[in-house]
Amino acid sequence: FCAIPGIRGRYRSRTVTSVVQEAEALLQRGIRELNLVSQDTTGYGRDWKDGTNLPGLIHQLGRLGGTFWIRLLYGYPTGVTDALLDAMAETPQVCHYLDVPIQHSHPDVLASMKRGGTVTSLGNMAFRIRRAMPDAAIRTTCLVGFPGETEEHVRHLEEFLRCAAFDHVGVFVYSPEEGTPAFSLGPGVDADEAEARRTRLLEVQRAVVDRKLEARIGTTGEVLLENPLDGGAQCWAARNRYQAPEVDGCVRVSGIKARKPAGQIVTVRYTVAAGYDLHAVGQ
CATH class of the missing domain: 2.40.50.140 (Nucleic acid-binding proteins)
Structure with a gap:
């Protein structure tokens, strides 16, 4: 359903040395937040096939020392490994923040989205993140109105959001993108119904946010x-x-x-x- 991978092409990881050198240059200019972002940040180094990975990069950046933040943006649930969580917890400059789009929670919808691998990693992902970093903030995005999505699927996603208690959630309505596998599945759910589903999810998330922000008052x-x-x-x-x-x-x-x-x-x-x-x- 996403056209971006087809536009950007195959994954190409930069070398650890080039990333560390750029980080050093930015810090010398006074920058105090380094955002690591890509099409799949948790997949960093996979194409090198030599053991290069995101936990190793995090450790190298942490060795630069000093007061600055490292933030990880846009990973996949399947890439949230114990090794990654350990590296984040062990490196003081790393913000305890993960941006991991789930798209949906129901196995049927994820399978239709060709994200079947997400099902096994999704169930306890939030628990594992907070076990390693109790103060962790988790951002995710969801997609509603995907072809074949039913009321049961939406209720499943609502309950999942309540239980996972993500700190930040973006909700988008599906739109057919020519050239993607999902395009052949049809137009998806009626536009008004899809927008109503989006509103429902945002209302669920607003209650979670209100509770979390209120807990910060006085701290x-x-x-x-x-x-x-x-x-x-x-x-x-x-x-x-x-x-x-x-x-x-x-x-x-x-x-x-x-x-x-x-x-x-x-x-x-x-x-x-x-x-x-x-x-x-x-x-």
Whole structure:
């Protein structure tokens, strides 16, 4: 159903040395967050067939030392191995954050999507991640309206989201992409019904988010300052380790000197939850 792999071509992993060298150059310029992202980040090194893998890359980046963040974006459930989770837990610069699109939870839909391998790894994935990193934030995306999806399938996905309690969820409506195997399956679920299913899932997720953000009120943590906000009062837009750039919520921080340079990592105390965002004061 996804046209991107056909557009981008075969996986091609960069060498560990080239990634580490780029990371060093970015850190020397004052960058304080390194995002590792690809079509399948958890599959890094698979094409080399020499033992190169993501856990090894993480360890090499951690040896650079210093105060900065490493964030992993876009992996597959089948790639969330014990070795990866151990490397993340052992490397202090790594944000305890995983972006792992599941697309769906029901085995029938996943099989139709040609993601049958996801079924076996999906059931206890969230548990395994949080066992290795109790504070971990997990982002995922789901697809509704896929050809053949039934009401039973949607209820299964709703219950899965409640139980897995993901920190961030994006929900998309299926659209046929010419050239993909799914295109031959037909147009999918009626557009209005598919949109209604999307709304249902987002409502389930909103309840999860409200509970999780409320639990942060009164606690302290690190945030990365991004840019001063209008309105004075020494306010900054920031993100914590559990929020990826552009796709997750943010932290609105007050009590920070406007002349501080962007990219600084500071400690704040969370005071209010507002939608998908948090408000905090500098410490």
